[in-house]
Each structure stands twice: as structure tokens, then as C-alpha cells.
Amino acid sequence: xxxxxxxxxxxxxxxxxxxxxxxxxxxxxxxxSTVPNKDIRNMLSSYLELGEYAFDMAxxxxxxxxxxxxxx
Numbered sequence: 001x002x003x004x005x006x007x008x009x010x011x012x013x014x015x016x017x018x019x020x021x022x023x024x025x026x027x028x029x030x031x032x033s034t035v036p037n038k039d040i041r042n043m044l045s046s047y048l049e050l051g052e053y054a055f056d057m058a059x060x061x062x063x064x065x066x067x068x069x070x071x072x
Contacts, residue, residue: 016051
């Protein structure tokens with residue numbers, strides 16, 4: 001049971017990180033204003049912010065790695 005919860009949590013984090021990457025590269029983001037419930041809207045906003053944080057951390061870690069290089 002605990003393993004399944006951890007797996008689902010990790011999957012949710014990956015999806016949120018993917019959405020953060022899409023936002024950074026294209027500017028597209030989920031339209032939270034269409035969510036009628038304020039509490040759910042705030043929860044989704046926090047979820048997306050977690051993805052932004054995870055994306056930023058991944059960029060920092062990969063940027064310090066010798067296996068990756070920046071190309072512009």
C-alpha cells in the first residue's frame with residue numbers, strides 16, 4: 001500500500017514537472033480560472049508550483065553535471 005502511494009506521488013510530481021517545462025518553453029499553462037471551487041483551485045496552483053520547483057532543481061542538478069552541456 002505504501003509503495004503504491006509513493007509511486008502515485010512520484011507520478012504526480014513528474015506530471016507537474018512536465019507541465020512546468022511546457023510552461024517555460026511555450027508559455028502554455030492550465031487555465032485554473034475555470035475551476036469553480038476556490039480550495040481546489042488553490043490546491044492545483046500549489047501542485048503546479050511544486051512542479052516549477054522540481055523543474056528548477058532538475059536544471060540546477062543537470063547543469064552541474066559533466067554529462068550535460070548548455071547549447072544556445
